Amino acid sequence: MTISKTVIKAVKSSQSILKQNALEVTTKMYEILFNKNPELKTLFSSADQPMKLAQAIIAYSTHIEDLNILRPVLYSISEKHVAANIKSKHYLLVAEALLEAMEIILTKEVFNNELKKAWAEAYYNLAAILIQTEQKLYIKLDNKEAVNTN
Numbered sequence: 001m002t003i004s005k006t007v008i009k010a011v012k013s014s015q016s017i018l019k020q021n022a023l024e025v026t027t028k029m030y031e032i033l034f035n036k037n038p039e040l041k042t043l044f045s046s047a048d049q050p051m052k053l054a055q056a057i058i059a060y061s062t063h064i065e066d067l068n069i070l071r072p073v074l075y076s077i078s079e080k081h082v083a084a085n086i087k088s089k090h091y092l093l094v095a096e097a098l099l100e101a102m103e104i105i106l107t108k109e110v111f112n113n114e115l116k117k118a119w120a121e122a123y124y125n126l127a128a129i130l131i132q133t134e135q136k137l138y139i140k141l142d143n144k145e146a147v148n149t150n
Contacts, residue, residue, distance in 0.1 A: 003125050008064050010118030014110070015061045021105050022054035029053070029094070029101035037093055043084050060126055067129070074126075078133040082141060086134070091127040098123065 018025070027050040034041050046052070056077065063069045099120060103111045 003064060003122060007118045007121045010115055011061050011064050011122050014106075014115055014119070015058075017106055017110055018061060018102075019058055022058055023050060025098075025101050025105045026050040026053040026057070028105055029098045032100050033093060033097035036097065040090065040093065043086055043090065060122070064122060067126075074129060075133060078130050078137055081130065081134050082137045088131045088134070091124075091131060095120065095123050095127065 030044065030050055030053075033044075056073075059070060059073065060067075067074070099116055102119060103116065
C-alpha cells in the first residue's frame with residue numbers, strides 16, 4: 001500500500017485549496033452520498049461528521065508521505081467505523097461522492113483529471129488501510145461475541 005511520488009506531489013499541490021474548502025467539500029460529499037444512497041444516513045448520523053471528515057482529509061494530505069504519524073488516529077477511525085457497522089463496500093460509495101464533491105467545489109479548472117486520479121489513488125490507499133484494520137476489529141468483535149454467548 002504505497003503511494004507513488006507523483007500522487008503525493010499532486011495531493012500536496014492541492015492542499016492549500018483543499019484546506020480553504022474542506023468543510024464545503026465534505027458537506028457536499030455527504031449531500032451527494034445521501035441523495036444517491038439514503039440508506040447510509042443511519043451510518044453517518046453525527047451532526048459534525050462533515051467537520052470530522054474535513055479534518056481527516058487535511059491530516060491525510062499533510063502526512064501522506066508518512067502515515068505512521070496517523071496510525072493512532074486511523075485506528076480510532078476504524079474503531080468508530082466498526083461501531084457504526086461500516087463495511088468495505090461503503091468505501092466505494094464514499095469515494096465516488098467525495099471525488100464528485102471535490103470536482104464541484106474545487107471546480108474543474110483546479111480539480112482536473114490528473115488531480116482527480118491522484119486523489120482517487122490516495123483515497124483508495126487510505127481506504128485499504130482502514131478496511132484492513134476494520135476487518136481485524138470485526139474478527140476480534142466476532143470472537144468476543146462468540147465467547148460471551150457460550
